[in-house]
Amino acid sequence: MRLAVLADIHGNVLALDAVLEDMARRGGADLTVNLGDSVSGPLWPRETMERLEALNLPTVRGNHDRRVAVDPADETMWASDIYARQRLTPAQRDTLFAQPLILEIAPGVIAFHARPDHDEKYLLDAIVDRQLVRAPLAAIRRRLKALDPACRIALCGHSHRPELIRIPDGPVIFNPGSIGCPAYDDDTPPAHVSEQGSPHARYGIVTLGGAGQPDSFEMIAVEYDHEAAARQAEQAGRPEWAHGLRTGFMPEAARP
Template identity: 85%
Template sequence: MRIAVLADIHGNVLALEAVLQDLQQRGGADLTVNLGDSVSGPLWPRETFERLEALNLPTVRGNHDRRVARDPADDTMWASDRYAQERLTAAQRETLFAQPLTLQVAPGVIAFHARPDHDEKYLADAITDGQLVRAPLAAIRRRLKGLDPACRIVLCGHSHRSELIRIPGGPVIFNPGSVGCPAYDDSTPPAHVSEQGTPHARYGIVGLDVPGQPDRFEIFAVDYDHEAAARQAAEAGRPEWAHALRTGFISG
């Protein structure tokens, strides 16, 4: 069984299309899973929603999906969420909110956006000197407390950082990185950045249940017209997004 894993599209329908095309060229997948944060961002939220709706993928709700769906449109709302909220219908926003927090996508394979019990707290990451880095093993174990012991693979996103971690005596954690947002700046204390380091769209494939072979995990970085995405962000008044889309970094 081949499971394609998408995460953190953030309204970047150009990156999404490039990933879907690349997946098809690699032979496709038996199942494609979306780990949430699908539309928030100064790009193409409605077009992305409609494309994903047509695909009808198993999908979990991300923190920005929840915020787009339910946060009040006032001065406290994050700009990327407001941009998406204004361009989606009420029915589309309710569809986002109705997505589950966790989802079993195959026997022993659990998908969620950030943590199994929270859509906005990091699972495998810590903040050091304003950067996301891998968290200590003990911290990751604590964050997985309460997970079904039968779970052998965890699929998660949120950090936009590609990760593959085998927990001794526990599951494998697989984060494919972000399809559509290669870097971001989070001012929530403690302020930090996440940077993939290139503008590529990232996704993953998990290979399961091949007789005589271990589970296989692959991460792909796909080139696409990131300059067009950067121009869209700039036209929406978000130069910092434009820079991130062009470079994979927040500054420099």
């Protein structure tokens, strides 16, 4: 079985379309799963939502999906979530909120956005010198306590950092990286940045072995018209998003 794994589209329909085209060139997948945070961002939230509604993919709810769906549109709401909320219909917001926090995609293959028991806490990452880095193995083990012991592959997103980790005597954890947002800053204490280091749209392919064959994992980076996405972010008044879309890094002012 061949799984395509999408995560953290963040309203970047140009990047999503490039990934879908790349998947088709590679022969497609038996199943495509979306790990959430689909629309939040100063880009094309409604167009992205419409594309995803047509695809009808198995999808888990991310923290920004929840915030777009239910948070009040006031000064306490993050700007990217306000932008998306204002451009979605009530029915589309209801669809976001109705998405499950966790899904079993195939026997022993579990999908969630951030952690199996929380949509907004990092699983594989720690904050060091205001940057996301890989967390110690002991910390990752503690964060996995809520995971079904029968899980052999866990699919997650949220950090936007591609990662593949095999937990000794535990599951393989696969984060494909972000399709539509290659860098971000988060001022929630402790403030930090996440940077993929290039403007590519990222996604993953997991091939489940079966019949004694090993599983395989591919991290894929796809070129697309990131300059058009950056211009869209600038028009929405988000120059820091534009910089991230162009470079895969945050502006110097946001970095340690």
